[in-house]
Amino acid sequence: MHAVDSRPNPAEAPQAPPPRHVARARNRSQRDSRVAWLLSLPTLVILIAMLAYPLYRMIVLSFQNMRLKELFSGATPPWAGFDQYTKALTDGVFWGVVGRTAAFTVVSVTLSVLLGLGIALLMRRVHARVRIFMMIAMMFVWALPQLVAAQSFRWLTDSDFGVLNYVLTQLGFDYATHSWFVNPWEGWAVITTLVVWAGIPFLAISLSAGLTQVPKELLEAATVDGASPWQALRNITLPILKPLLMIVTTLSVIWNFGLFTQNWALRDGHPEPVYQTLATFSYTQAFGRSNYSYGSAIAVITVLLMLGVMVFYIRQMFKIGEVD
Amino acid sequence: MTNLSTIPDAGAVAKPTASAGAPRESRRVNPLGGVAHLSLFLWALVTVGPLIWVFLASFKTNEEIFLDEPFGLPQSWALNNFGDAWSEAHIGQYFLNSVFVVLISTAGTMLLGSMAAYVLARYRFAGNRFIYYLFVSGLAFPTFMALAPLFGIAQAMNLLDSYFGLILIYIAYSLSFTVFFLEAFFRTLPHEIEEAATVDGAGHMRRFFQVMMPMAKSGLVSIAIFNIVGQWNQYLLPVVVMQSESKYVLTQGIANISVSAGYQAEWGQLFAALTLSILPMILVYAIFQRQIQAGLTSGAVK
Numbered sequence: 052m053h054a055v056d057s058r059p060n061p062a063e064a065p066q067a068p069p070p071r072h073v074a075r076a077r078n079r080s081q082r083d084s085r086v087a088w089l090l091s092l093p094t095l096v097i098l099i100a101m102l103a104y105p106l107y108r109m110i111v112l113s114f115q116n117m118r119l120k121e122l123f124s125g126a127t128p129p130w131a132g133f134d135q136y137t138k139a140l141t142d143g144v145f146w147g148v149v150g151r152t153a154a155f156t157v158v159s160v161t162l163s164v165l166l167g168l169g170i171a172l173l174m175r176r177v178h179a180r181v182r183i184f185m186m187i188a189m190m191f192v193w194a195l196p197q198l199v200a201a202q203s204f205r206w207l208t209d210s211d212f213g214v215l216n217y218v219l220t221q222l223g224f225d226y227a228t229h230s231w232f233v234n235p236w237e238g239w240a241v242i243t244t245l246v247v248w249a250g251i252p253f254l255a256i257s258l259s260a261g262l263t264q265v266p267k268e269l270l271e272a273a274t275v276d277g278a279s280p281w282q283a284l285r286n287i288t289l290p291i292l293k294p295l296l297m298i299v300t301t302l303s304v305i306w307n308f309g310l311f312t313q314n315w316a317l318r319d320g321h322p323e324p325v326y327q328t329l330a331t332f333s334y335t336q337a338f339g340r341s342n343y344s345y346g347s348a349i350a351v352i353t354v355l356l357m358l359g360v361m362v363f364y365i366r367q368m369f370k371i372g373e374v375d
Numbered sequence: 376m377t378n379l380s381t382i383p384d385a386g387a388v389a390k391p392t393a394s395a396g397a398p399r400e401s402r403r404v405n406p407l408g409g410v411a412h413l414s415l416f417l418w419a420l421v422t423v424g425p426l427i428w429v430f431l432a433s434f435k436t437n438e439e440i441f442l443d444e445p446f447g448l449p450q451s452w453a454l455n456n457f458g459d460a461w462s463e464a465h466i467g468q469y470f471l472n473s474v475f476v477v478l479i480s481t482a483g484t485m486l487l488g489s490m491a492a493y494v495l496a497r498y499r500f501a502g503n504r505f506i507y508y509l510f511v512s513g514l515a516f517p518t519f520m521a522l523a524p525l526f527g528i529a530q531a532m533n534l535l536d537s538y539f540g541l542i543l544i545y546i547a548y549s550l551s552f553t554v555f556f557l558e559a560f561f562r563t564l565p566h567e568i569e570e571a572a573t574v575d576g577a578g579h580m581r582r583f584f585q586v587m588m589p590m591a592k593s594g595l596v597s598i599a600i601f602n603i604v605g606q607w608n609q610y611l612l613p614v615v616v617m618q619s620e621s622k623y624v625l626t627q628g629i630a631n632i633s634v635s636a637g638y639q640a641e642w643g644q645l646f647a648a649l650t651l652s653i654l655p656m657i658l659v660y661a662i663f664q665r666q667i668q669a670g671l672t673s674g675a676v677k
């Protein structure tokens with residue numbers, strides 16, 4: 052990963068270059084450098100304006116104390132130092148939200164990766180036509196906007212008219228007007244089901260593409276040598292799949308840790324305290340209560356926590372790069 | 376890194392047809408086959424069940440949705456709900472807005488992202504890794520955090536209620552993953568062809584557009600689908616930028632139907648709008664079907 056080009060370009064880096072060549076190569080590499088900057092410049096400008104600058108603004112805001120008054124008057128909010136951070140870090144409610152978000156992330160990512168891997172493995176065993184049908188079905192779920200999926204689930208679990216209660220009642224359980232969000236465990240089960248359901252297609256599609264890279268000969272040889280399917284999976288398939296598995300797992304962690312749309316929509320835009328995640332909590336503090344600086348501080352802490360995951364991610368990529 | 380690129384690779388390698396794979400599949404008699412089929416069938420049911428429910432409900436009246444059997448067929452297959460949603464709830468307008476924005480922003484993302492990924496993967500220059508990590512760290516940046524500052528920027532640059540502004544923002548928020556993915560992909564492409572083109576006197580632009588882009592086609596298609604899906608699904612970003620109702624995108628329109636009217640709402644319209652929102656993805660699938668299927672069957676033949 053460090054070197055841009057793992058293979059040295061023979062034209063630019065000959066083993067024992069005559070001086071004239073060196074000069075030409077240097078000339079070319081200067082020109083290359085200009086072209087490189089030119090080609091990535093538009094991208095950089097957009098990224099800095101739309102991503103880096105908001106991040107910077109948010110960090111500044113988190114050290115101030117901005118309320119409605121400053122928002123309307125446009126006056127510079129008073130400097131507050133680390134007050135917002137102290138407030139968050141000493142607040143039991145905040146830590147409750149952190150714990151809840153982390154627990155949800157662990158459970159939902161574990162479930163979706165395991166199920167996604169399971170489905171990807173099963174898809175290798177069935178007829179090509181079945182596989183294509185499965186892919187189409189999963190493409191649709193993957194293509195469903197989060198908001199749409201959340202709205203559908205809100206109706207599926209509606210206490211009066213929901214399909215879920217209807218089906219359970221038909222099966223002989225007393226769920227006629229059962230509300231799924233009174234008990235937080237049940238509510239979170241619904242949210243987790245939604246997130247896992249919507250997350251599996253991406254994982255299963257990526258992983259089944261990754262599985263095509265596992266050499267059949269290797270698996271067949273293992274079977275001939277008397278390896279059980281489980282041993283073949285553990286010792287051949289999973290090691291080959293590991294880099295891809297790491298990447299999709301980390302992506303899932305990042306996505307699920309930032310859970311917003313699903314619990315927001317399922318709770319109708321007003322998540323109760325027990326259904327708050329870091330994302331909705333930050334948003335509610337900033338915009339619901341006009342506590343913009345406090346919301347920003349929470350968001351900054353969220354990013355720092357995410358960056359922790361990213362460091363792990365990039366390290367993993369370094370390792371993979373070395374194998375290359 | 377190589378393994379991430381297996382997703383597009385699979386599509387590139389696979390020229391063989393499904394018929395070549397089929398005999399081999401059937402030759403392999405597998406006791407687990409039955410279990411696999413049954414589990415997949417159950418998963419398929421869970422996957423498409425809610426979708427079928429939404430689709431059926433989009434043809435029903437409020438009474439049918441609430442009082443009849445959920446999976447019962449509607450009394451008529453008339454397109455009333457779709458028509459009402461299209462014109463009364465302005466879903467038609469929002470739908471077209473979404474199509475317009477996503478088309479341009481995906482094209483922009485692909486152009487800018489592939490250029491940046493190409494130079495990051497193939498050119499040595501000072502600051503290369505710095506730019507790369509800048510992009511990658513964008514992956515950890517949660518959208519909701521940027522909402523307030525983004526509003527400020529959009530206001531300052533006069534980009535509120537402007538499609539151009541929304542497109543720029545979509546591009547910015549898609550670039551991280553695009554560059555990250557394509558950089559890995561460009562790295563795996565052979566250097567020899569590019570070198571040959573250089574020897575033949577092709578300039579940077581020509582090398583990029585006429586040599587690299589065609590070679591990277593399967594990778595570009597994969598990431599383009601990813602971006603189309605992602606941008607079509609956006610809800611928070613347009614909420615910030617598109618404030619006047621005539622400029623809403625589809626997700627805003629759907630939220631509008633369900634939030635504004637409560638129990639008075641025409642729920643059939645809501646479900647019709649939900650169904651409409653899935654349609655373009657069917658189209659995308661139809662267009663890229665061959666690439667996607669090629670990626671699938673390659674495994675069977677290998």
